[in-house]
Amino acid sequence: MGLATTGSALVATPLTALSDAGTKQSGSEDQSGIKITDVKTYKLYRAILIKVETNAGIAGWGESSPNSTEVIESFVHNTLKSHIIGQDPFNVELIWDTLFWQNHDLGPSGALPYAIAGIDLALWDIKGKVLKQPVYKLLGGSYRKETPAYGGFGVYGGSVSVEKATEKALKLAEKGFKFIKLRMQIREYNMDPIPDFTVKYYEAVRKALPADVELFVDPNEGYTAARAIQIGLELQSIGMKYYESPCPLENHRDLAEVVKAINIPVLAGEKCYTRWQFRDLILEANPDVIQPDLIKAGGITEVKKIAALAQAFFKTIAPHNTKPTLGTAAAMHLMASISNVGPFIEFIETEIYEEVMSVFDNQVEFKNGKLHVPEGVGLGLNINEKRLEKLAK
Ligand SMILES: [Mg+2]
Known part of the structure; x- marks a missing residue:
C-alpha cells in the first residue's frame, strides 16, 4: 500500500x-x-x-x-x-x-x-x-550458514517394493543424509487403505538404516483422523520422531485431532498458499512444525511473513522444497536469516532435475547432510544463459 x-x-x-x-x-x-x-x-x-x-x-x-x-x-x-x-x-x-x-x-x-x-x-x-550482498544479509542477516536436509522418495501408494524402498533409503544415507523420509503417497482420493502398508515400510527401512539416521513418514494426506492416530501411535512406539502431513489440508479438524493425540511433532503446510492459509492452518490444526514451500506460497517476501506468523505461535518452519536450484537457494537465504527454523529442510536432487541443474555454473552446496546458504551476491547461483537458451523450450 x-x-x-x-x-x-x-x-x-x-x-x-x-x-x-x-x-x-x-x-x-x-x-x-x-x-x-x-x-x-x-x-x-x-x-x-x-x-x-x-x-x-x-x-x-x-x-x-x-x-x-x-x-x-x-x-x-x-x-x-x-x-x-x-x-x-x-x-x-x-x-x-x-x-x-x-x-x-x-x-x-x-x-x-x-x-x-x-x-x-x-x-x-x-x-x-x-x-x-547475498540475499540473506538483506533479509535480517545470519542466524546460521547451514541447515540439515532430508532426502526422500515416494513408494507410490505401496506399489514400490519394500526391498526397492530399502535400497533407495540406503543410497540417501550413503549420500550423507541424516534424515530420510518415506513418502507413502496414499493421497486424499484413496484414503485409509486396507490393509495399511505404512508400518511395514517403516519397519523394514528403519532396520536397514544406520542408527544415526532418522527415518520418518509422510502419508501424503491419505488418512482420516482415526487411521492417522492409529498409525502415528504405532510408529511413535517404535521410534519415529516426526510425522508429516497425515491428513488432508482441506480438513483441519482431523489434523487437529492427530496433533492432540500423538506426542511426536506433526509437520504440515506444504499445500498452503499465502499467509492467510497458514494462519488458518495454525489456528485450526495447530501443527508443531509448518512447511511453507517458498515457490508455492508466494516467494521470499511472503514466506518471510509466514515465518513471522509461525514465530508468533512459537512454531518452527521446515520448508517443503522440491526445487533443487533457485528454490533451494531462496529457502536457504530465508532460513539463514530467521530464528525459528525447524529440524531440517527438504532437498530433492534426482535425475529428473538434471537439466535445470545443468544450466547453473554452481549449486547450493550439500555437504555432510547439510545444505549451505550460497554466499555469492543475490541468490548466489550463477546461470549459464547460453546453455539455458540452447535447452529452453
Ligand atoms: Mg509432504
Whole structure:
C-alpha cells in the first residue's frame, strides 16, 4: 500500500486507487534509479525459470511451478508482466500486493502465488546484485550458514517394493543424509487403505538404516483422523520422531485431532498458499512444525511473513522444497536469516532435475547432510544463459 503525505500525517492510499492493470502506481517512484524493463520465461524439463531485466544491465532470476509450465508462462506474460514493467525492483512489497490483489479473481491459490513467487525471487536476486550482498544479509542477516536436509522418495501408494524402498533409503544415507523420509503417497482420493502398508515400510527401512539416521513418514494426506492416530501411535512406539502431513489440508479438524493425540511433532503446510492459509492452518490444526514451500506460497517476501506468523505461535518452519536450484537457494537465504527454523529442510536432487541443474555454473552446496546458504551476491547461483537458451523450450 502506498503512503501519501497529507499535512503532517501519513495517509494510506487504497491500493485500488494506485494501480489499474498496466498503469504506473504511485508509491513506486524509483528510489534506486533502477527500473524493470522486461520479464522473460524459460521452460525446461520439470522447471520454469523467470528472468527480470532492468535498465541497469542487472537481471534477476527466479523460478516457478514445474507443473504446467505453459500455464505459468502465460500467466507471467499475459497477466503479471504489465504490472511491473517500469517499476523499481526494490519495491518488493508493493509489487507483491499489486500482483496478488489485482489478480485475486484468477485464484488466490495455485498458479497466481506460484507465478508471483517466480518474480519475487528474481526481484530479491536483483536487490542482492545491485547492493553486492547475498540475499540473506538483506533479509535480517545470519542466524546460521547451514541447515540439515532430508532426502526422500515416494513408494507410490505401496506399489514400490519394500526391498526397492530399502535400497533407495540406503543410497540417501550413503549420500550423507541424516534424515530420510518415506513418502507413502496414499493421497486424499484413496484414503485409509486396507490393509495399511505404512508400518511395514517403516519397519523394514528403519532396520536397514544406520542408527544415526532418522527415518520418518509422510502419508501424503491419505488418512482420516482415526487411521492417522492409529498409525502415528504405532510408529511413535517404535521410534519415529516426526510425522508429516497425515491428513488432508482441506480438513483441519482431523489434523487437529492427530496433533492432540500423538506426542511426536506433526509437520504440515506444504499445500498452503499465502499467509492467510497458514494462519488458518495454525489456528485450526495447530501443527508443531509448518512447511511453507517458498515457490508455492508466494516467494521470499511472503514466506518471510509466514515465518513471522509461525514465530508468533512459537512454531518452527521446515520448508517443503522440491526445487533443487533457485528454490533451494531462496529457502536457504530465508532460513539463514530467521530464528525459528525447524529440524531440517527438504532437498530433492534426482535425475529428473538434471537439466535445470545443468544450466547453473554452481549449486547450493550439500555437504555432510547439510545444505549451505550460497554466499555469492543475490541468490548466489550463477546461470549459464547460453546453455539455458540452447535447452529452453
Ligand atoms: Mg509432504
